[in-house]
Amino acid sequence: MACQSIGLNVVASAVNLGDTPKMEMLLGPLTELFQRYEKHEIDKIHLVYSGFVNTMRQEPRMEVLLPIGENVIGDSAPKPPFSWEYRYEPTALAVLEYLVRRYLESVVYQALSDNMASEQAARMVAMKAATDNAGNAIKELRLVYNKSRQAAITTELSEIVAGAAAV
Template sequence: MASLKEIDTRIKSTKKMKQITKAMNMVSSSKLRRAEQNTNQFRPYMVKMQDAITAVAGADKNSHHPMLRQREVNKSGYIVITSDQGLAGAYNANVLKHLLKDIENKHNSSEEYSILVLGQSGVDFLKNKGYDIHDSLTEVPDQPSFKEIQAIAKKAIDLYSDEAVDEVKIYYSHFVSVLENTPSMKTVLPLSPEDSSLGHGQMSSYEFEPDKEAILSVILPQYVESLIYGTILDAKASEHATRMTAMKNASDNATDIIDDLSIEYNRARQAAITQQITEIVGGAVALE
């Protein structure tokens, strides 16, 4: 049995750890509320963009814009969204496992794909596994702005436009609720017929100048950047929710450990008191 001092030290250290995890839980809860607010505020913009895409691309079935044209896939581009820091449960592991499973099932060589990574956790993991990373973005803010994300989104679009890759897929953790998130994948390039007809097309009766192809060359890259940015906002909400849950579980586990150690401490203390009484009584009897 451990000594009273050792048990007391463990109790104190666990209490300090509980204070830290409880504070991190509260911080993550606050960040989650802001992340959900950002997602809700961004949604009306996406709706208007979808309306414009539907009006221009949806009505023009013969559009030859590269972002709307399916082509043979010889090389794939993957964007994977992870966190910069740990302590988020299985958030990073689930997303990376989903990515690696698809790579192993689909590709025989690293020449058949390019990876763009958001988050230091993903960069470290993939480098340790020996994967080549085409580009990365670390130190992503908890509440990222569109401008901060636009650079790497543009690199993904350029890869596709230059035909360096024939498709672009994004891997992330989809936020369902505080207690649920799911590793997900969606194709952002080329845009599917469903993507180009998500809006209501209220502008379909408008005349477009100079022509629809010229307009598509401007708004389609912006739309894809918006898709990527909206996905990152979704992933950030999932990250904060997962970290909040992980820190709550850690705090609850700390409470259980403290309770168990307190019982052990009281038993050890009682045993020590009993031993002292026994020694005193034994000494008194010896003196008689």
């Protein structure tokens, strides 16, 4: 894998997801990553993928999944002058853990969708270039064929005229 070749430790991966991957295919590797993070076996989880910008442009992206940074949850939001207290069942921590896990799963699935869109766009551009190149090759070959055919006809006519002049 490319990440291993540059010295990154790949703990889990999902391969051969097909053209229409399901979230269930990602749950195994994600669960393993989250469990290792909770046990402090790993201190950061990075998500590396090809981000789709447009049909002609895809860019490599690397995001930190865990720990969730200040850009996702920060203290920059203004505090309202009043607040309500909500009751969460079973506990606020359990609800938060569930929501964070679902959020991270959706981020990974979005990255997978971006990656697939990038791959399809790159294939589409490559096929368009191949089609254009094939069209150009056909034009060039047709020109060479017509020139050689014209030369053969000219040679034949010259031989016929020379033979007729000799008679």
